[in-house]
Amino acid sequence: MKKMITVLFLALGLSTFAQERGEGRKDLSSEEMATLSAKRLAMQLDLNEDQEMKLKALYMTKMDAREEGREENAEKRAEMMEKRDAMKEKREEMREKRKADSEEMKADLQKILTADQFQKWEQLQEKRRKGRRSGNGTIRN
Template sequence: MSNEEMATLGAKRLTMQLDLTAQQEEKLKTFYLDQMESRRKLMEKSKKERDEIRQDRMEMNEDQKEELRKILTEEQFTKWEQLQEKRRKGRKAPMRERQN
């Protein structure tokens, strides 16, 4: 359903329950549409912030990896990467499987 349809349905439902006037029903419909638009904007903002945080974290991880590469020998770094991969795979497994 579209936002318009949901707002209309919600307003009609309350109109029947509360015996609202046509004017009140229209105002309620507008109120619902405004609320939906506000929520949509908030969700978009949250998604953008999550994406930005994820990107920042990825960049930070790459920087940290480069620092580690300077500290460790090539063999040590390769082993560290293998340990990290094993750790990532362990996180994805359900808790039940990890304990076995």
């Protein structure tokens, strides 16, 4: 039991530490991030100043391209949401039209059929609806 509690606290501490570590980077500009990354790699690989400057330029180029990609993605996402909303509206209009057509058909049939025939027709329609809902894939006429 003590080991489980220790593991739980350790996991909680690590997750908190990982979250705090990532938050500090959000405050840095792209240039500062590129400089830090270049300096870190320069220290690890023992690079000269020329290599470090080229590495910083490379990081800046990649960060700018990534930022442009984010902006494009945001625009595309907004465009897709607009299209999705338009499709929802169109679907709803189509559903309402089908419902109105169905009600009109029902009223016309009621004028043509006798009361018993109409009642039988309604029962057949209900049976059909239940058959579709059951998911067996067969629709009987």
